[in-house]
Amino acid sequence: MPDVISLTIEEPTGVLRERWPVRRGVPLPRNELNSTSNIRLLNPAGDEHPCCVKESARWPDGSIKWILIDFQISIGPQESEIYKIEYGPDVVREKVDSNLTVESTSSDIRVNTDALSFFVDTRNFKLLEQVQHLGKHSPSELSQDFTIKRGDTVYRLSEGETHEVLLEEVNAFRSTIRASGTFGQPECFDYLVRITAFADLSWLEMELTFLNREDSEFTEISEIVFNNTLRRKKNVTGSCGSGRKIYSSTEPFYFYHEEVLENYGVFSGSSIYREDGTKVEGIGMYEQQLARGWLDESNQESGVCISMRDFVALYPKEVTWTPGQIDFSIWPERSCSLKLHQGMARTHTVMVHFHACDAATARVEELAAAFDEPLLPQNSDWYLESGAFGLVLPHLPDRYPLIERQLRDQTVQTRNTRSLGLVNFGDYVNPGTGSQGGFSTNNEPDRLHGFLIQHIRTGDRIAWGLVEAAVWHTIDIDMVHHTTRDPLELGGVRIHGHDHVQYDAEGYPNVSTVPSHMWTEGLLEYYHLTGHPRFYEAALSIGECFLRMVERGWTSPPYHSSWHSCRDSGWPLIGMAAVFEATGDHRFLEGMRSVFEAVRATQHDNGGWSIELFFNEGFCPFQIGVCLTGLARYHEATDDEKALNVFLRGIEFLGGEAMRFPDGTWMYITTNDYRSTYYSDSPLEPFGYAYHVSKNSKLIEKALKGWTRSLDLRATPRFLWAAHHAGLLQDG
Structure with a gap:
């Protein structure tokens, strides 16, 4: 069977x-x-x-x-x-009959879904050309452009240099074209565009990415626009709306928001304005006439609807309609200038929907809403039992209702407190004052991985929304796409800082990337779940950055900063292990081995690794926990007995009394100034692997003494797996 x-x-x-x-x-x-x-x-x-x-x-x-x-x-x-x-060996899949056809030559790529056809010029890329819906030019020979305005100069994708256009993927159900190049002549920024068409469907998906590869530290941009020219100005109606509440007009209008009061749900959206600037009013605070990021132009015979995913959260945004023209202002000129740091990028994903009727008959508002919420096949038990996510506690609400409620509440609270805006969406601000008050966290420490684990465990769509926001923020805003500083940082991910950037951090000169603040697990898990190649490429890019750090000695003791300890080795071990598992490239294995040998050589007789603060030498349970998780990943990859011995000695020290208060909880650091209760579950994560390899329940008993029950979406589920299997996990 x-x-x-x-x-x-x-x-x-x-x-x-x-x-x-x-x-x-x-x-x-x-x-x-x-x-x-x-x-x-x-x-x-x-x-x-x-x-x-x-x-x-x-x-x-x-x-x-x-x-x-x-x-x-x-x-x-x-x-x-x-x-x-x-x-199974006796299962045979039938061949798929497909209406999707793709023809690729040295000069162009032509796609026909059977409902929609279009042409892409591979030598002089100009987005969609020669669009036909049901065999007819629809509507009125659509043309598109992607423009950036800096000062008084407008730089157009259509006038820039085409670097590469290729057919990235094609099967019976979908085809994706990837294009890259520059905006305008002379050049201003780079672009990366993906166009995905689907068999038998009259809509397609476009990813529009701009990348700041200018040499100045910041570039000020006054406007970024996705232009759609329909070249017809008579007998057409523009429509927008939120849910079932639609606004339609034959006169020009626009909708715009600078910020939002609600970042999700039925009360979020843009206010709508007539051409003269008067607002289209609703009745009362909660019955406002809002727009949710889509705009349609149509008559009784044909139309096109443009819809942007995460339109509300990625503010400021403006969409303008005049008969024959739909302009999506990714950064509106009426806002203040966008001051974008060197090496940053941002991606916006849009649906372009062609139809052969008016907007209401085409259900454009429904398809736009559906585009914002993909279908997510789910089987939590299978995904965890497969072993692909390691040792993770399954979703057991009947057995542990309080734990599951706390994890769920943490997910919702995270959604409610996330940062918003074109640059910030997908990240979080460190609250309070002090040396890191107001820092953008850059999703420290691999929140993306934690959100993914919660989604896989539960099927929770709120968790998936956090995944989507964090993963795009990571590869667009936090990843270094260009640098005029130390080339080591190219392709890495920046450490937390004001507006997502901090140079010379952690004692590493002239860079914004450091070994203690880069992660690959979440990126690779997202790639495996979605198949999107950018996230695989990003993880490998971070892996290469780790290798350059290994070569310079940044991932091994003695560390650049006296206040740093073995997490500077732990996170590189975790990150390179994930990339090695994904690629089989032994360079990453050798990099891990180099880090391991340095960690082994500096392990104290008590099994720990110390940290220096002024004249004091102490120990940090958090950093030791990260290092031990890295050693666990290294042992999984190599089955090296020496690594297991170092790991278990470290576990014994972490589980002992040397770094605890009398009540059993762990200290942040054992030196006097930093003897506060440590609430994160990072020290607990390696105990999951320790129980897996030893089946020693006494290790779990020791770990439970330090558990504050604060829960951590990233680290806690692996420890909870061990406590559950050891029969020691209590819900209350």
Whole structure:
């Protein structure tokens, strides 16, 4: 009998979806399958459902670890359906008949979904060209541009230099074109564009990324616009709205917001204004006429709707409609100038929806809302049992209702307190005063990984929203895409700081990247779940930055800063282990080995690693916990007995009394000035692996003495797995 994986798909938006694209990574256990040919998908009736499958990772034994599956489904509003993946040596998948055709030559790429066709010039890229809907130019020979205004000069993508245009991916259900180049002549910023079309559908997805590769430390930008020219000005109506509340007019209008009172839900959106600047009023505070990031122009015969994902949170934003023109101002000129730091980028994702009727008949408001909320096939038990996420406590609300409630509440509170705005969205501000008061945290320490674990455990869509915001912020804002300082930092991720940047931090001169503040696990997990290549590339880029730090000795004791300790080795071990697992590239294994040998050589006789503060030498449970988690990852990758011995000696020290208060809780640092209760669960995480390799429940008893029950989405679930299996986890 074949093995079966059930996937529950819930329609979250409350709208009918027809032939909606679904893409999801699904893990497989070790030694289960060697070929994607032996996989098929069954619909809720038990019949084979057309799909495409490719592998994205393999286990060390050569068996498939992750597959990426593409298919389309029709599902009613708020319905829930169960699809099943069958796999095994006797399973054979039927060939998919597809209406999607792609022709690629040295001069152009032509895509036809059967509902929509378009052309892309590979030598002089200008976004979409020659768009036809149902065989007709629709609407009126659409043309597009992506422009940046600096001072009085406008730089256009259509007038810039094309670096590369290629067909990145194609299967029976989707095709993606990737293009890169510069804005204008002379050059101003770089662009990266992805255009994804779907079989049989009349809408497509576009990712528009601008990258600041200017040499000045900051560049001031007055306006960034995604232009859509329809070249028709008679008998057309513009429409926008929020939910079922639609505003339509034959006269020009715009909607705009500088900031938001509500960053999610039914009360969030932009105010709508007529051409003369008068506001379109609603009734009362909660019945305002709002726009949620989509705008349609249509008549009775044809139309086009542009919709932007996360439009509200990525403020300021403005959308302007005049008959024949839809302009999405990614940064409106009416706002103050955007002062963008060297090496930063930002991506905006839009839907371009063509239809052969008026806006109401085309249900443009429903499709725009659906575009904001992808379908997410879910099977929490399977994803964790596969082993792809390591040792993580499954979702057990009946057994541990208080713990699960606390994790859920932490997720919601994180959503409610997140930063907003074009630069800040997807990050968080460190509250309070002191040396780091007001710092952007840059998602320290790998919050992305924690959000992903919570989503996988529970299927929680709020957690997935946090994942999406954090992952794009990380690779756009925090990643160094260009530098005129030390080239070591190129491709790394910046440490926390004011406005996401801090130079000369942690004792490392002329860089904004340091070994104690870069992470790859969450990026690679997101890649495996979505198949998006940018996140794989970003993780590898961080891995390369780690290797340069290893070469300079930055990841090994003695550390550059006297107040630093072994987390400067722990995070590089964790980050390089994830990249090594994803790539099999032994350079990362050698980098890990170099770090391990230095850590082994400096381990104290008591099993710990010290930290210096002024004239005092002390110990920091948090940093030792991070280092031990790194040693655990290294041991997993190598099965090195020496690494296991160093790890277990460290666990004994961490579980002992030397770094605790009399009540059992851990200190932040053992030196006098810093003897405060440490509330994060970072010291607990390595005890999960310690129990896994030793089955010694006394280690868990020792760890529980220091547990403040504050919970940490990243570190806690691995410890909770061990405490649960040891029979020692208590809910209250």
